[in-house]
Amino acid sequence: MINVDLLIKEGRTVGYEIRGHADFAEHGTDIVCSAVTILAYTCINTLDKYVTDVDFIDDGDILKLKTCENSKEVDVVFDYFETGIQTLLGNYSDYVKLNYKET
Numbered sequence: 001m002i003n004v005d006l007l008i009k010e011g012r013t014v015g016y017e018i019r020g021h022a023d024f025a026e027h028g029t030d031i032v033c034s035a036v037t038i039l040a041y042t043c044i045n046t047l048d049k050y051v052t053d054v055d056f057i058d059d060g061d062i063l064k065l066k067t068c069e070n071s072k073e074v075d076v077v078f079d080y081f082e083t084g085i086q087t088l089l090g091n092y093s094d095y096v097k098l099n100y101k102e103t
Helices: 031-047 072-092
Strands: 002-009 012-020 054-058 062-067 096-102
Touching (some): 002 072, 012 072, 031 062, 031 072, 072 096
Antiparallel strands (some): 054 062
């Protein structure tokens, strides 16, 4: 199971932590893992266009992104990320879990 934690501070999403594996299919062919990964990397790559202070870790066990910057663009990027994860839950809720974590 992939656990996606949206990091919330003062009512705003400021990042995410992603752990685990979907185990939907064999490594390298798992479409659920691929979908979560592309959402995560699209989020960080898009944020890089709008903010200068972003912490990002991908160490093989966790994908973690956090920013302290506050702007409409940051809110929109995280909203799209959350919508993408929620869309996955529609068909793959046995493989992905979305949590909200206060920081």
